[in-house]
Amino acid sequence: MENQLDLFNVSDKKTHLQLKRPLAVFDLESTGVDFVKDRIVEMSVVRIQPSGEKDVKTFRLNPTIPIPIEASLVHGIYDEDVITCPTFKDKAQEIFDLLNPCDLAGFNSNKFDIPMLLEEFIRAGLNFSIDNRALIDVHRIYTHFEKRTLEAAYQFYCGKTLENAHSAEADTLATYEVLEAQLAKYNELQSDVHFLHNFSNEERFIDSGRRFIYSGGKAVFNFGKYKGRPVKDVLKTDPGYYSWMLNGDFAEHTKQKLREIKESGS
Numbered sequence: 001m002e003n004q005l006d007l008f009n010v011s012d013k014k015t016h017l018q019l020k021r022p023l024a025v026f027d028l029e030s031t032g033v034d035f036v037k038d039r040i041v042e043m044s045v046v047r048i049q050p051s052g053e054k055d056v057k058t059f060r061l062n063p064t065i066p067i068p069i070e071a072s073l074v075h076g077i078y079d080e081d082v083i084t085c086p087t088f089k090d091k092a093q094e095i096f097d098l099l100n101p102c103d104l105a106g107f108n109s110n111k112f113d114i115p116m117l118l119e120e121f122i123r124a125g126l127n128f129s130i131d132n133r134a135l136i137d138v139h140r141i142y143t144h145f146e147k148r149t150l151e152a153a154y155q156f157y158c159g160k161t162l163e164n165a166h167s168a169e170a171d172t173l174a175t176y177e178v179l180e181a182q183l184a185k186y187n188e189l190q191s192d193v194h195f196l197h198n199f200s201n202e203e204r205f206i207d208s209g210r211r212f213i214y215s216g217g218k219a220v221f222n223f224g225k226y227k228g229r230p231v232k233d234v235l236k237t238d239p240g241y242y243s244w245m246l247n248g249d250f251a252e253h254t255k256q257k258l259r260e261i262k263e264s265g266s
Helices: 002-006 069-075 088-099 109-123 138-145 150-158 168-185 193-199 231-237 240-246 252-264
Strands: 023-030 040-048 054-060 103-106 135-137 212-215 218-221
Touching (some): 023 069, 023 109, 023 168, 040 069, 040 109, 054 088, 088 109, 103 109, 109 138, 109 252, 135 138, 135 193, 138 150, 150 168, 212 252, 231 240
Parallel strands (some): 103 135
Antiparallel strands (some): 023 040, 212 218
């Protein structure tokens, strides 16, 4: 696998990410796209050290629920393939330890992979925080400039056909290679992780469901009748809204952050 990763190295030093701590580029395959109800069936991580050293780790997981045929036709993983695999809960601490010192990157990761991962960690009883991590969404950078998909991005930036698309490891490796190629192509981009974080995030969301965002240094609602209102103000004037959300069909990470905001008063 290291030989594959060596292909990512290019001569222009601008393409080499400037890392102060490890960067984990990751991709998930799942039973579906509803991160509240669906589960992970495969996860692959390329962890890049500040020294440039890279290693790959892939987990095949039993989601504990049936894999719909529509999902299997996309990623090629069927129920019989995961019968003897560990569950996410079985591997949760190992995955937590693998990611915990890292900033995170992926392809459409801010809207899917990170929310899905956060829900799995909560179900496993682990508090994995994204509050102080850089989150680089390669899809966001890509659509800003080109407006296409991962397969098209790989062909456009790298001049290659993405083999085994929708396998977690192939997509992860391709995502990292695309990120390196984006750095080489666009002078507007800087190789600093925090610049890429800011560039690939429209706003700093607080929870995985994007129900709360920061505005003017305050946590505000990002949906519904109180959109744009500070959360702490709403909880004071309409305390029933707190109970409604906790009992509603919201992501567990959203409920966790709502409790934290209420307890902190921030």
